Amino acid sequence: MELPEPGTVAWRLAVAYGAEGGFDALWSAFLEAVDPATVRGLLLGPWWIQDYTPVSEALTRIVADADRFPALEGLVIGDVSFEDCEISWLEMSDVTPALAAFPRLTDLVVRGGNGLRLEPFRHERLTHLRIETGGLPAEVVRGVAASELPALENLELWFGVDEYGGDATIDDIAPLLTGTRLPALRHLGLQNSEFQDEIAAAVAHAPVVAQLSTLSLSMGVLSDEGAAALLDGQPLTHLKRLDLHHHYLTEAMQERVREALPGVDVDLSDAEEEDEDEWRYVEVSE
The missing domain is CATH 3.80.10.10 (Ribonuclease Inhibitor)
Known part of the structure; x- marks a missing residue:
């Protein structure tokens, strides 16, 4: 050819x-x-x-x-x-x-x-x-x-x-x-993690966030605890996009995130549920 x-x-x-x-x-x-x-x-x-x-x-x-x-x-x-x-x-x-x-x-x-x-x-x-x-x-x-x-x-x-x-x-x-x-x-992705809540809590007060346009904490086991810590930290309204897809947030917390960031493109797709043994899974492992 x-x-x-x-x-x-x-x-x-x-x-x-x-x-x-x-x-x-x-x-x-x-x-x-x-x-x-x-x-x-x-x-x-x-x-x-x-x-x-x-x-x-x-x-x-x-x-x-x-x-x-x-x-x-x-x-x-x-x-x-x-x-x-x-x-x-x-x-x-x-x-x-x-x-x-x-x-x-x-x-x-x-x-x-x-x-x-x-x-x-x-x-x-x-x-x-x-x-x-x-x-x-x-x-x-x-x-x-x-x-x-x-x-x-x-x-x-x-x-x-x-x-x-x-x-x-x-x-x-x-x-x-x-x-x-x-x-x-301008873009930071800390993703696919079993300690996604800890990452969210650390990001909430991280100096680097002020210079970002987009942030991804997706693909991991983010729960209401981590999302609450993120929202209780520094303002995120300057972001163009916040990617949280593949998460374990309740519907109430998802709504809270949307209301807190009205001008931000927030990806809350692929909501997961804990299995009967309360196991949570990252998106990519094996």
């Missing part, structure tokens, strides 16, 4: 199940078929042949050829649906080298938390960072919180559950809530 101009599309690389040569062969074929000099977006799909293997080898190959991609702005590590691998089964690794290798990168999405590492870093151009997991390691949260990101406008973290390695606490998040290292931040 005739391929499009390299800089006009994002290129998704996916190893076919059982393919000979694995990612090395795929990467070599890609570089032969496409001039990488103007490629602006790369999406790394399944990188294994049969058994799930860490993403480290594929990332090492990509990073080794970073100088051939001077225009790269967007990188997705783990563009994998549940049909190929559940999010918490993905075998990840240290993704910090990718940030160092691509100084022009503006958008980074990482999907998968098993074995994920991220060291504190400084990046001058990164504007969007999203880490999607069913269990986010605390050291990754601390790595993000300790990083210098002067251009970052959009930060989204999916915390997941302890069963899949989500061991972060509210103390790990605290440095993010000051906004000190995130002067350009």
Whole structure:
């Protein structure tokens, strides 16, 4: 087939199940078929042949050829649906080298938390960072919180559950809530958490909120307790949007939220109910 101009599309690389040569062969074929000099977006799909293997080898190959991609702005590590691998089964690794290798990168999405590492870093151009997991390691949260990101406008973290390695606490998040290292931040998503009420209570008094346009505390187990703490804190009427979808709020509390924020686009969809054992579930775990 005739391929499009390299800089006009994002290129998704996916190893076919059982393919000979694995990612090395795929990467070599890609570089032969496409001039990488103007490629602006790369999406790394399944990188294994049969058994799930860490993403480290594929990332090492990509990073080794970073100088051939001077225009790269967007990188997705783990563009994998549940049909190929559940999010918490993905075998990840240290993704910090990718940030160092691509100084022009503006958008980074990482999907998968098993074995994920991220060291504190400084990046001058990164504007969007999203880490999607069913269990986010605390050291990754601390790595993000300790990083210098002067251009970052959009930060989204999916915390997941302890069963899949989500061991972060509210103390790990605290440095993010000051906004000190995130002067350009306009959207903050602290989502998919088993301690969503604690997050809401901390956000209610967090200095970073004043600079935000949108806030997401969605996908977790937010209850009336957390929503009340959020409303009893600093004003949120400056927000354009507040995303609370997938929550455990009563109808009365939902109405209270709407009445308190009449000019804010509030997403209260996907209201959940506790099961008979009073269990609450985050939206994404396994």
